[in-house]
Amino acid sequence: MNFTRKVRAAAVQISPVLFSRQGTTEKVLESIDKAAQMGAELVVFPETFIPYYPYFSFVQPPVLMGKEHLRLYEEAVEVPSPVTEAVSQAARSHQIVVVLGINEREGGSLYNTQLIFDADGTLALKRRKITPTYHERMVWGQGDGAGLKVVDTAVGKLGALACWEHYNPLARFALMAQHEQIHCAQFPGSMVGQIFADQMEVTIRHHALEAGCFVVNATGWLSPEQVAEITTDEKLQKALSGGCCTTIISPEGNILHPPITDGEGIAIADLDFALITKRKRMMDSVGHYSRPDLLQLQVNSSQWAVVSGGGDLPTPPYGHPSEEGIFSPLYKPG
Incomplete structure (x- = not known):
């Protein structure tokens, strides 16, 4: 693991082309090109950005949101x-790692999905938000x-979580235990108001400090x-404002680029991996500051399917310690 390198990272605050997968994709490709021109080796986009975050579900009751959901x-x-x-x-052409949020469709279901493309264009990770939040469950x-x-990428070891997954300390610890060097966080923005941005900043700075x-x-x-x-109701329009905080945080909890809180823009910063060692020398939550004799995390890392390979119904998995110090399941459905 390289702790001496430097990586230039970009976080993109951007508006979608509402109701258009193609239009929003074109904006993503343009932003990748811009970030690359700025020397970025990593570019991160917002949560479920293609085609757009389902803001309608936050301001419409379930009985009325069928049209927008479809x-x-x-x-x-x-x-x-x-x-x-x-x-x-685009990733391959610019030799840049891309972290992109999408609304993924598989058959008759939608998922909040994060994609990590390595600099050679390989899809290094496809993950789905483990628990949609509040209105998102519809x-x-x-x-x-x-x-x-x-995942190991051209810019180091990357992990990713979406929005309020950052309030799940065990999900965060699962990534910390795998020694992530860069954590890619994605939020919808333009929701709830300034309090959402304030809470977001606290959350991501805390993770940087805790994870190093x-x-x-x-x-x-x-x-x-x-x-x-999205809505003509002026009262509801207030619920779709503020809540933006596009920024980059160091392992010491310092802000490396002033948060972008309004409008479109790109936050750029150079990440000096020596700061990871500097922080972890003082406090390594998954190393010398951990107490695995007292506290351990068990993770079911199976990819579940509705039908198992043998035709039998899946049984609850039980784990054993892996070499990395987290728990892996004994049972993996076919």
Whole structure:
């Protein structure tokens, strides 16, 4: 593991092209090109950015959101598909690692999915948000532990979580235990108001300190015109404002680029991996500061399926310690 390198990272705050998978994808490709021109080796986009975050579910009751939910189905992204191929080609062309949030469609279900493309265009990780939050449960299905994985990439060991997954300390610890060097965080943005941005900053700075890693955080943004497209109710429009905090945090909890809180923009910072060692020398949560004789985490890292390979119903998995100090299941469905 290289602790002496430096990596230039970019976090993109951007608005989608509402109701258009193609339009939003084109904006992603343009932003990858911009980030690459700025010397970025890693670029992170907001949560479920293609085609757009389901803001409708936050301001409409379930009985009224059927039309918008179906429209999201039509514009959602399959993996693989022309969208993922286009992003893969852009990553490969610019030799840049891309972390992208999508609404993924698989059959009759949608998922909040994070994709990590390595600099050679390879899809290094596809993970699904393990528990959709509040209103999101009417939109997306649940992910599984197979996505709680840190992957080796051209810029180092990357982990990723979406939005309020950062309030699940065990999910964060599962990534910390795999020694993530850069944590890629994604939030929707343009929701709830300034309090959401304030809480977000506290959350990502805390993870950087606790994990001893860099955090690259990207949030989406809606223009006033887009908010009016989502709802004409002025009271509800207030719920679709603020909540943006696109920034980059060091392992010591310092802000490396002033948070972008309004409008579109790209946060850029150089990540000096020597700061990881500097932080962990003082406090390594999964090393000399841990107490595995007292506290351990068990992780079911199986990718679950509705049918197992042998035709039998899956049975609860039980784990044993792996070499990395986290728990892995004995049973893996076919």
